[in-house]
Amino acid sequence: xxxxxxxxxAAGVATRRRWLARAAATLVAPxxxxxxxxxxxxxxxxxNFAAPMQQxxxxxxxxxxxxxxxxxxSTGRFYAQIAHGAPFQVFLSxxxxxxxxxxxxxxxxxxxxxxxxxxxxxLWSAAPGLVDARGAVLQAPxxxxxxxxxxxxxxxxxxxxxxxERLGVxxxxxxxxxxxxxxxxxxxFVASGNAVMGFVAWAQVAREGxxxxxxxxxxxxxxHTPLKQDAVLxxxxxxxxxxxxxxxxLRGPAARAIIDAAGYDR
Numbered sequence: 001x002x003x004x005x006x007x008x009x010a011a012g013v014a015t016r017r018r019w020l021a022r023a024a025a026t027l028v029a030p031x032x033x034x035x036x037x038x039x040x041x042x043x044x045x046x047x048n049f050a051a052p053m054q055q056x057x058x059x060x061x062x063x064x065x066x067x068x069x070x071x072x073x074s075t076g077r078f079y080a081q082i083a084h085g086a087p088f089q090v091f092l093s094x095x096x097x098x099x100x101x102x103x104x105x106x107x108x109x110x111x112x113x114x115x116x117x118x119x120x121x122x123l124w125s126a127a128p129g130l131v132d133a134r135g136a137v138l139q140a141p142x143x144x145x146x147x148x149x150x151x152x153x154x155x156x157x158x159x160x161x162x163x164x165e166r167l168g169v170x171x172x173x174x175x176x177x178x179x180x181x182x183x184x185x186x187x188x189f190v191a192s193g194n195a196v197m198g199f200v201a202w203a204q205v206a207r208e209g210x211x212x213x214x215x216x217x218x219x220x221x222x223x224h225t226p227l228k229q230d231a232v233l234x235x236x237x238x239x240x241x242x243x244x245x246x247x248x249x250l251r252g253p254a255a256r257a258i259i260d261a262a263g264y265d266r
Contacts, residue, residue, distance in 0.1 A: 038065035041242035042087060044078045045070055046094035046229065047149075047182035048119060048156055048201035052262040053092065056255050063254065066242040074182035076153030082107055082234060089237030090246055092116060092229065094183070095155035099232035112233035116250050118265035119227030120202035121159050124216040126191055135217040137197070138169045145178040147189035147198030156183045159224040160199035166223050203263040229264075 045053045050072045057068040071078075075094045082088060082102060091108070093099050096115065102108035123138070125131045130142065149157030157179065164170035178195055180186035187204050189195040205216055231250055237243030249255055260266075 037241070038067065039240070039242040040067045040069055041089050041237065041240065041246050042069050043071065043090045043092065043246065044082070044086075044088040045072050045092045046075050046078075047072050047154070047184035048094055048203060049092055049117065049229065050184060052203070052258050052264075055258045056250070059254050059258070060246060060249050064245055064249065066245050068242075068246055072182075072184065074150065074153040075155060076150075077181065087236050088234055089240055089243040090231065091234055092231045092250075093155075094119065094227065094229055096228040096230040099230040102232060102234070107235050109233040109235065109238050112247065113230050114232075114247075114251070115228050116231045116255075117229045117259050119156065119229055120221065120263065120265065121156060121163065121219040121224060121227065122200055122202040122205055122211075122216050123197060123219060124187075124190060124200050124205045124211070124214060125197035126193065126214040127196070128213075128215050131197055131215040131217050133217060135167070135219065137217075138164070138167055138173070141173070141176075142196055144176070144196030145189070145194065146173055146176050147178050147180060147186040147195035147200075149183040149186045149199075150179045150181055154180075154182050154186075155227060156199065156201055157186070159227060162224040163199070163219055206263045209263070 053070055057070055061067050071088070075098050078091060079098050079102070082091065083105070091099060091102070099108060099113045103110050103113060123131055123135050131137050148160040151157040151161050161170065164173055178189055180189055183201050183204070186198050187200045190198040190200065202218055205211055205214070231247060233243060233247055
C-alpha cells in the first residue's frame with residue numbers, strides 16, 4: 001500500500017492522486033537540470049563560415065543547453081542590417097575591420113572582439129584538371145565566367161581582386177567576372193556550371209587539406225590582405241547569458257577542433 005494514502009484516509013482516490021502528483025513535482029524540483037535556464041542567441045555569420053557554424057551551434061546546444069539561431073550572409077549586408085537595428089546579438093564577420101567599426105560606432109561591446117579564424121582563399125573549378133596547383137590557368141583561362149563574391153560586401157571578394165591585381169590579370173578578367181552577393185553564392189555559380197571557375201573560401205571546397213572534388217589552387221596568403229575573421233558581442237547581446245556563452249565557446253577546444261577541421265588557420 002502506498003504510504004501517502006494514510007495521510008488522507010477520507011479523501012477520494014482522485015484527490016489523493018492529485019496530491020501525490022504535486023508532491024512528486026516538489027520532490028523533483030531541486031534536481032532539475034541546469035539547462036532549465038537555457039536561452040537563445042541570435043547570430044549573424046559570414047557566409048564562408050556557414051558549415052562549421054552549424055556544427056558549432058549543434059555542439060554548443062548539446063554542451064550548454066543554449067540555442068544559437070544562425071543567419072548566414074555577407075559581411076557588408078550584415079553591417080547595414082545591424083546599423084539599422086537588426087536584433088543580432090553576436091556577429092561572426094569575414095574580416096576584422098567591420099567588427100572594429102561596429103565597436104567605434106557604439107553598436108558592439110568594446111573589448112569583446114577577437115579573431116576566431118584565419119580564412120584562406122582558393123581558385124576552384126567543378127571540373128577536374130582545369131585549375132592547376134599554381135593558378136597558372138588565370139594567365140590563359142578557358143572560355144566562361146569567373147565567379148567572385150561582391151568585393152564591396154564580402155572580404156573574400158576583395159581578396160580575390162587583390163590576387164588578380166598582383167598577378168596582372170585583373171583587367172583581362174574584368175569583363176568575365178560574375179559576382180555573388182556573398183562567397184556562398186560565388187561557390188554556387190561554380191558548382192552549378194554557371195561559372196567555369198571562381199575564387200571561393202578554401203573551407204568550402206577542401207576536406208582534410210585537399211580539394212574534395214573538381215580542381216583547385218590554394219592561393220598563397222601573401223597575395224592578399226590576411227582574412228582575419230573576428231567575432232564580437234553586439235549591443236543587443238550585452239548582458240545576455242547565451243550570447244556571452246557562445247563567444248566563450250568559440251574560444252574553447254570543441255569549437256576550435258571544428259574550425260581547424262574545416263580548413264581555417266589559427
